Amino acid sequence: MNSGLIGLDWGSTQLRAYLYDGQGQVLEKRTFSHGIRHLPEGGFAAAFAQAVEHWPDVPVLACGMVGSRNGWLEVPYLDTPTSVDRLAGALSILVANGRTLHLVPGLRDPARPDVMRGEETQVVGVVAQSPEVARHGCLLLPGTHSKWVSLREGVVAGFATVMTGELFGLLTQQSILGAQLPPAVDDDHAFRRGVSMARDSGAAGALSCVFSARTLMLDGVLAPSSVSDYLSGLLIGDEMRIAIAAGWADASSSVHMVGEGALCDRYLKAAEMFGLTVHKAPDATTSHGLWRIADAAGLITTQATA
Amino acid sequence: MNSGLIGLDWGSTQLRAYLYDGQGQVLEKRTFSHGIRHLPEGGFAAAFAQAVEHWPDVPVLACGMVGSRNGWLEVPYLDTPTSVDRLAGALSILVANGRTLHLVPGLRDPARPDVMRGEETQVVGVVAQSPEVARHGCLLLPGTHSKWVSLREGVVAGFATVMTGELFGLLTQQSILGAQLPPAVDDDHAFRRGVSMARDSGAAGALSCVFSARTLMLDGVLAPSSVSDYLSGLLIGDEMRIAIAAGWADASSSVHMVGEGALCDRYLKAAEMFGLTVHKAPDATTSHGLWRIADAAGLITTQATA
Structure with a gap:
């Protein structure tokens, strides 16, 4: 069996956990109300243990507010313009419950200035599924804090x-x-x-x-x-x-x-x-983005099929 | 002694009462926290009785949120463009505690639409003290809800x-x-x-x-x-x-x-x-405006001095 991945989309209000097989297919998805503002007793470690319970010992990649100042470990922002490969090369590492977590950095647009955490992984997910967007695209991520993202020649040029x-x-x-x-x-x-x-x-x-x-x-x-x-x-x-x-x-x-x-x-x-x-844009952008970043970071070990 | 006036500036959070002599000089000013959202037991009538206690039986003119939907008596808005004389001709009347209150209407700009209550009296007060503003002026009243008022040839042309x-x-x-x-x-x-x-x-x-x-x-x-x-x-x-x-x-x-x-x-x-x-602009615009409107409405009876 190929090695797989556990992906975490850990925001302010929710924690979503994905178990992938070795080809990037999501085998199981779990959703918890344990956003970083609503942690259970035992804090981040307890929420994490519950999220991945009984899942195999595969690499873990997390994005979102878990890497913010009020998160588990503050991960510095990467300045735009930046590519997926730069994101993948700037992961921070945290060891907990005998597992190693890799945290995706957020992005910072120094021109405005502006920041995002979690949306950068969605952007990667869109690009993974619609490569033409990467050449000259405008992405809109509506929400509490809507983001407008500009892509040029494969890199995130800026956002607001x-x-x-x-x-x-x-x-x-x-x-x-x-x-x-x-x-x-x-x-x-x-x-x-x-x-x-x-x-x-x-x-x-x-x-x-x-x-x-x-x-x-x-x-x-x-x-x-x-x-x-x-x-x-x-x-x-x-x-x-x-x-x-x-x-x-x-x-x-x-x-x-x-x-x-x-x-x-x-x-x-x-x-x-x-x-x-x-x-x-295609659905499930975050889970696609996590897989794509893990792949670029070398976290996925593809084994030859027998 | 000439007849005078009692003027009330009755807003959401405060009630200010002015006692004028027959020439429009303020003899006494009283301030209460009895805005229309903070009325004492006994409501509007009790707040009013306290505000004018022991004052002479002279005409009463009130402006502000006291004339709003949640006020003592809802007074219709006057549409812009409008002049001071039209304001003075559109007072509403309320009898309470043996006194007759006259209420200044608010203004409505139908073009936007937009409304004000109380600020129209301040505008009249500015114009009374600085007549040149009335010809072609722009007034700014900063606050919780800032107003920008446009005056043309003596009338309030519009506002936002x-x-x-x-x-x-x-x-x-x-x-x-x-x-x-x-x-x-x-x-x-x-x-x-x-x-x-x-x-x-x-x-x-x-x-x-x-x-x-x-x-x-x-x-x-x-x-x-x-x-x-x-x-x-x-x-x-x-x-x-x-x-x-x-x-x-x-x-x-x-x-x-x-x-x-x-x-x-x-x-x-x-x-x-x-x-x-x-x-x-000059200070004390509301008390000047109340006096000016009362005068235009014929509420001030000037007696010949002996």
């Missing part, structure tokens, strides 16, 4: 974070715009109104008109239960507006979006209203 | 709200950028760095680079205790950037700023970095 998801949470839960409202109801019209408002704000941007969420409600134009969808449209629309204004994306080329579910559907809808072409 | 203060509170107290930091320390250099970052963000705007507050700290460039001043500069700088991008202000004319204290000093500093000329 927009805090759309976190800002949406703050405005809907804590601000005068969203607090004390009834439960949100799906309202596609309100979402599109928000996207239009952001688009029409031009260079001023959505912060110049975000108070409209309140005035439209006072006017009776927006139902209180639709304010949430309006704000979602306004902020996702502003992210699109920003991406175009900053030159991260343009109407002449495609954006490859990593992710799935309702959030990505919102981004697709907003992008269309801006005339941006967005393709959904 | 930027939620700079509220957003600053959310980002410094609740977001990943500001939560769990040590107490803030004054850092003028960090503030100016934030203003520069917003200015240099161009049409993309400060939301495209607000995550830099975290990365600069991780880089060791920004002390954790200086993140607050950096974010303050970034958001106030973005407000200036927005005002210029939206055409509310430009380098060829002056902005008149209403307010005092440390917040206004920050705005002055940021405006200078954008090449905007900002003059501080």
Whole structure:
């Protein structure tokens, strides 16, 4: 039997563990709520032991916030521009429970400055499955902290974070715009109104008109239960507006979006209203990325079949 | 003795009461924490009775959130463009504790849409003291919800709200950028760095680079205790950037700023970095505005001196 790999995607709120065979196929996937902010008694070592229990003694590669300042071991960032091979050559090592963990460094764009941890492995996963993206691609990873990543000739040229998801949470839960409202109801019209408002704000941007969420409600134009969808449209629309204004994306080329579910559907809808072409990237980007980095780092020992 | 006036500036967090003589001089000022969100037992009537206790039986004029949906009596907004005389002709009346209160309507800019309550009285107060502003002026009222007001030929032509203060509170107290930091320390250099970052963000705007507050700290460039001043500069700088991008202000004319204290000093500093000329408007704008509106509404009965 060929040697395999254990991959860990260890973020702030979740820990996902993958057991691979020697060809990179995922044999088993385990998910725990033991993100680095929600560790069990015994901390990192206990969470790790539970995640890999009864799995064979194969190399372990981990990415994500586990390598951050508040993680298990702080792993320095690698500056962009950088290639997969540089990531693979900069792994940090930690020994625990008789196993050796290899930690993927995060990336840092010194020009902005900006940082990511975990998304770099997703980017590697996309490139592994869609090599043409690596030549001249724009990746969008929507989320609490959305990332826009620029690829040129096989290297990550640079990237930027927009805090759309976190800002949406703050405005809907804590601000005068969203607090004390009834439960949100799906309202596609309100979402599109928000996207239009952001688009029409031009260079001023959505912060110049975000108070409209309140005035439209006072006017009776927006139902209180639709304010949430309006704000979602306004902020996702502003992210699109920003991406175009900053030159991260343009109407002449495609954006490859990593992710799935309702959030990505919102981004697709907003992008269309801006005339941006967005393709959904292949699924399971993190597990593919972990395998690809482990392979580049020489952690995978392929044995000749008998 | 001439008849006078009682003026109330009744906002969300504070209630200020002014007793005027017959010539508009403030004889006494009382301040209470009984904003409409912090009423005493007995509610509005009790707060009002306490505020005017032992004062003569003169007309009462009130502005601010007391006239909002969650106030004592909801007073409809007046749409812009509108003049002081239209405000004075649209007072609502409420009888309480044997006194008659007149409530100033808020303003609504239907083009955005946007609303204000209380600031319209400050605008009237500025114009009463600096008539030249009314011809072609731009007023800035910094605060939780900053207002930019455009005056043309004596009328309020339009206005816009930027939620700079509220957003600053959310980002410094609740977001990943500001939560769990040590107490803030004054850092003028960090503030100016934030203003520069917003200015240099161009049409993309400060939301495209607000995550830099975290990365600069991780880089060791920004002390954790200086993140607050950096974010303050970034958001106030973005407000200036927005005002210029939206055409509310430009380098060829002056902005008149209403307010005092440390917040206004920050705005002055940021405006200078954008090449905007900002003059501080006269103080006591609300009490002047209340008097001016009461006069226009015929509430002041001037008697011939003996």
